[in-house]
Amino acid sequence: MHNKPILAVDMDDVITDTFQQSLDWYARDFGKKYNKQDLQGNYLADVIPSEHREKIQQYFFTKGFFRELKPIPGAIETLSMLQDSFEVFVVTAAQQFPQCLTEKNEWLDEYMPFIDWRYRVFCGHKYFLNAKYLIDDHAYNFEKYIGHPILFTAPHNTKEDRYTRADNWDDVVNILKIKQPI
Numbered sequence: 001m002h003n004k005p006i007l008a009v010d011m012d013d014v015i016t017d018t019f020q021q022s023l024d025w026y027a028r029d030f031g032k033k034y035n036k037q038d039l040q041g042n043y044l045a046d047v048i049p050s051e052h053r054e055k056i057q058q059y060f061f062t063k064g065f066f067r068e069l070k071p072i073p074g075a076i077e078t079l080s081m082l083q084d085s086f087e088v089f090v091v092t093a094a095q096q097f098p099q100c101l102t103e104k105n106e107w108l109d110e111y112m113p114f115i116d117w118r119y120r121v122f123c124g125h126k127y128f129l130n131a132k133y134l135i136d137d138h139a140y141n142f143e144k145y146i147g148h149p150i151l152f153t154a155p156h157n158t159k160e161d162r163y164t165r166a167d168n169w170d171d172v173v174n175i176l177k178i179k180q181p182i
């Protein structure tokens with residue numbers, strides 16, 4: 001039996017910089033470079049011409065997209081450190097984009113081998129989790145979740161104000177320190 005509190009951590013836009021990769025691929029395909037500051041309160045799909053939307057929705061089904069993601073600064077080192085105080089689970093929606101299951105597993109093997117297969121949860125809904133903390137960029141994952149939510153800032157959630165917010169991984173550590181001695 002475990003006796004450390006369970007910390008569940010989303011992958012896209014919390015551990016991996018999925019938003020930035022969409023911006024990079026959009027710039028490659030359409031020659032217009034947006035940055036995250038331009039998109040506060042929006043998804044990329046909200047600001048581009050409607051005829052480009054289908055193409056960017058296909059990115060998530062494109063081989064390599066999830067495998068090539070860059071880590072969010074601080075994520076890997078911080079989660080490695082937090083394993084001393086928490087049972088850290090990576091909990092990521094995967095069934096929606098079938099090829100991402102393999103790619104996310106490979107990504108974790110490369111960047112976070114300290115999260116072994118028993119601590120990788122590829123799922124849809126997250127409210128079934130019995131985790132004390134859940135770090136996620138999507139507020140909808142918190143609506144029926146019964147633990148302590150921590151909203152990780154991404155351009156699309158900057159207008160959300162219902163949940164404790166972390167702008168970066170230093171903020172996560174500070175929030176957890178207040179709630180839990182680590």
Ligand SMILES: [Mg+2]
Pocket residue numbers: 010011012013014136137138
């Ligand atoms: Mg996410």
